[in-house]
Amino acid sequence: MESVNGDSKVNSVETPEVVLKYSIPETLRRPVLIRSRVLMSAGPATPAARVTEVLSKPIMGLHNAETYQIMDEIKEGLKYFFQTTSPITFCSSGSGSSAMETVLINLLEEGDEILIGVIGSFGQRAVDIATRCGAKVRVLESKLGTSLLYEQIRAHVETHKPKLLFLVHGDSSTGVLQTLHNIGDVCRRNDCIFIVDAVSTLGVVELCVDAWKIDAAFSASQKTLGAPAGLAPITFGPRAWSKVLGRKTKVKSYFFDAVLLSKCWGCTDEPRFPHHTISAPILYGLREALADIIEQGTEGFRQKHLDNFQYLCEGLQAIGLELFVEKPEERLPTITSVRIPHGVKWPVVSDYLMQRYSLELSAGFGITEGLIFRIGILNANATHQKVDFVLRALYDGLKTTSNYIAPRPKIYY
Amino acid sequence: MESVNGDSKVNSVETPEVVLKYSIPETLRRPVLIRSRVLMSAGPATPAARVTEVLSKPIMGLHNAETYQIMDEIKEGLKYFFQTTSPITFCSSGSGSSAMETVLINLLEEGDEILIGVIGSFGQRAVDIATRCGAKVRVLESKLGTSLLYEQIRAHVETHKPKLLFLVHGDSSTGVLQTLHNIGDVCRRNDCIFIVDAVSTLGVVELCVDAWKIDAAFSASQKTLGAPAGLAPITFGPRAWSKVLGRKTKVKSYFFDAVLLSKCWGCTDEPRFPHHTISAPILYGLREALADIIEQGTEGFRQKHLDNFQYLCEGLQAIGLELFVEKPEERLPTITSVRIPHGVKWPVVSDYLMQRYSLELSAGFGITEGLIFRIGILNANATHQKVDFVLRALYDGLKTTSNYIAPRPKIYY
Numbered sequence: 001m002e003s004v005n006g007d008s009k010v011n012s013v014e015t016p017e018v019v020l021k022y023s024i025p026e027t028l029r030r031p032v033l034i035r036s037r038v039l040m041s042a043g044p045a046t047p048a049a050r051v052t053e054v055l056s057k058p059i060m061g062l063h064n065a066e067t068y069q070i071m072d073e074i075k076e077g078l079k080y081f082f083q084t085t086s087p088i089t090f091c092s093s094g095s096g097s098s099a100m101e102t103v104l105i106n107l108l109e110e111g112d113e114i115l116i117g118v119i120g121s122f123g124q125r126a127v128d129i130a131t132r133c134g135a136k137v138r139v140l141e142s143k144l145g146t147s148l149l150y151e152q153i154r155a156h157v158e159t160h161k162p163k164l165l166f167l168v169h170g171d172s173s174t175g176v177l178q179t180l181h182n183i184g185d186v187c188r189r190n191d192c193i194f195i196v197d198a199v200s201t202l203g204v205v206e207l208c209v210d211a212w213k214i215d216a217a218f219s220a221s222q223k224t225l226g227a228p229a230g231l232a233p234i235t236f237g238p239r240a241w242s243k244v245l246g247r248k249t250k251v252k253s254y255f256f257d258a259v260l261l262s263k264c265w266g267c268t269d270e271p272r273f274p275h276h277t278i279s280a281p282i283l284y285g286l287r288e289a290l291a292d293i294i295e296q297g298t299e300g301f302r303q304k305h306l307d308n309f310q311y312l313c314e315g316l317q318a319i320g321l322e323l324f325v326e327k328p329e330e331r332l333p334t335i336t337s338v339r340i341p342h343g344v345k346w347p348v349v350s351d352y353l354m355q356r357y358s359l360e361l362s363a364g365f366g367i368t369e370g371l372i373f374r375i376g377i378l379n380a381n382a383t384h385q386k387v388d389f390v391l392r393a394l395y396d397g398l399k400t401t402s403n404y405i406a407p408r409p410k411i412y413y
Numbered sequence: 414m415e416s417v418n419g420d421s422k423v424n425s426v427e428t429p430e431v432v433l434k435y436s437i438p439e440t441l442r443r444p445v446l447i448r449s450r451v452l453m454s455a456g457p458a459t460p461a462a463r464v465t466e467v468l469s470k471p472i473m474g475l476h477n478a479e480t481y482q483i484m485d486e487i488k489e490g491l492k493y494f495f496q497t498t499s500p501i502t503f504c505s506s507g508s509g510s511s512a513m514e515t516v517l518i519n520l521l522e523e524g525d526e527i528l529i530g531v532i533g534s535f536g537q538r539a540v541d542i543a544t545r546c547g548a549k550v551r552v553l554e555s556k557l558g559t560s561l562l563y564e565q566i567r568a569h570v571e572t573h574k575p576k577l578l579f580l581v582h583g584d585s586s587t588g589v590l591q592t593l594h595n596i597g598d599v600c601r602r603n604d605c606i607f608i609v610d611a612v613s614t615l616g617v618v619e620l621c622v623d624a625w626k627i628d629a630a631f632s633a634s635q636k637t638l639g640a641p642a643g644l645a646p647i648t649f650g651p652r653a654w655s656k657v658l659g660r661k662t663k664v665k666s667y668f669f670d671a672v673l674l675s676k677c678w679g680c681t682d683e684p685r686f687p688h689h690t691i692s693a694p695i696l697y698g699l700r701e702a703l704a705d706i707i708e709q710g711t712e713g714f715r716q717k718h719l720d721n722f723q724y725l726c727e728g729l730q731a732i733g734l735e736l737f738v739e740k741p742e743e744r745l746p747t748i749t750s751v752r753i754p755h756g757v758k759w760p761v762v763s764d765y766l767m768q769r770y771s772l773e774l775s776a777g778f779g780i781t782e783g784l785i786f787r788i789g790i791l792n793a794n795a796t797h798q799k800v801d802f803v804l805r806a807l808y809d810g811l812k813t814t815s816n817y818i819a820p821r822p823k824i825y826y
Contacts, residue, residue, distance in 0.1 A: 025489035028704040055468040076438035095690040230692035277508040279643035291441040
């Protein structure tokens, strides 16, 4: 096989012997084990029935009229949810972090200065990504469990004149909500690109990308929108897009190159570019998830989240639990952070809830690990019935696994 | 809201008025349109029934025993398919290109020299990614429609001593298969890391990662394995992993940082790290896809692809079509490239096949656009019945939409 010459330049034609050295894993001969859960964690959400159903529909290739139509419908839906008219609205394939990375690596060039507001671990993640990009990162961090103040942000933007400002609208690691009002104006006055992480807020907490002068925003399919994970909505406004198009250096990623993604999603007049194979079931699922919210009515959808969040907060306090975020206006309505009571071992409670109630809540994450646990009210689970279930289970779990003493409110039994 | 001071440091408590400026897209009020296709394109594949079925099962969170078990079963299955014992075997979230990017950006540091074998557009994509990483890229390109010769590769590795060699096992853009035999030995002798793109071959064309001294390899869920797109299998052997762990600079991506991914997938003894939200339905689907092949028997699975590929080649030639890859041993058995006959407009034929037969084939891709079309025999479609259907439809399509004149073999009617 090593000697190759003359006209008959061929590689070895013999079929090499098949070497199956490693044996077949027996565990794959058993049926898969999937359990029904009451999924009240920080995400993914339990999808609506029509979303679940569409996941099993026939797979279509990417390059045909029906798939293009589904992608176009998703784009139109996302523009509505983001409240933007920008045609540069599409999804990256991956979780919310894939969108965070897509937005940051396309907007940042080496040495660009970015101001990142940190109200939890997802701001820290943005710091990580921006640092990997070689950006000059300035961090504005709030006291744990609080949001940043408008004045602080304004002062930092005016003093340091960063090229970009990154804020997390709702940080699910702390359950803190960041108000964004008037920040867009500050950014415009200071020639600063304004980026918003709306992973835990889109569709529930008001967000008006165009009206609020937000230049780029992103979210995820598996939180409030209630699709499975796998696609992450992104929108670039004209100022941000012009920075992307004017880059001096090539983006360090092919997979998250926003110009290629915008061509893949048919955002411009250029022919569609088959940049990567998007997952067909997740496309279907996200399309149906958006359609489901629209069918329910977007205002009713938002309101049922806010109502049940209120109901949950009252219920938690009634069984003696302390909300991690003190100020009501700084509480993220989709993911509620609760202090672990003194003497309670959260992993023990969590295991109990899983075993006894098949209930999945979330532990703390990153900077809140060991300090809090988290309850998500996302999409199909935003009902009084589910909140009641969580409160009952939680009360039982705390009482049974530790010496937790609290009033036992009649309402929960 | 702009004045904030004293003890009552709060952001605005008023609920801002809801500005829903852009109207709801009416298209999302209509039912989603998904058609059943005969999906014989270069990918995605039509999944087996048990794969489709599991996609609609309840979504579980990432951090529980059942999900960990599914991930562990996938890892064990992939180790078997890759024929490796390396514990550093996991998936990136995304298509095959996400795995290509993960492998390259983690193994390459700025200035590293890499030799990339180009037998089609996917080799070119590797060149693109490596260039974005700041690597010194040397390209070894084959004549279009042929593979690289062992002697050429050996000579280049010995002369230029690149730190890494990247070969595409089967390039679906050209339908060319690259033999890999003895290349691993050449790499070991020359202290070179050997990377293989097995996106279009894993499970069908023999690939023995450990025995062939391959240091890193990757694939995709939606081709031969027959799951939906969304997860891309990757394996790093000890030599490659030690280069990753010994990096002087941080990987330029958070989402594709292999060390974080390996912790997310529980590849090491360290606690699992919730790096990103993996798509639950795709996890289920890939688990079932691997289990399905194992249930069929891996040898039978491989053989049915090879048989039907042979059957397809004969059928194509019988209706007067010319295979793009001349040498039989250089033909990729999963995706067959066929020259577009003189005077035939492929988009017209393709539209006809879609309308009349709901049959999806692929056009050329990248360097073969306008030159060839492509027929995939992937997973559930590797049957004589499906091949017959394609041949009949193709014959009809060519005859009806152009002046294509060819023998009409009895067998197809």
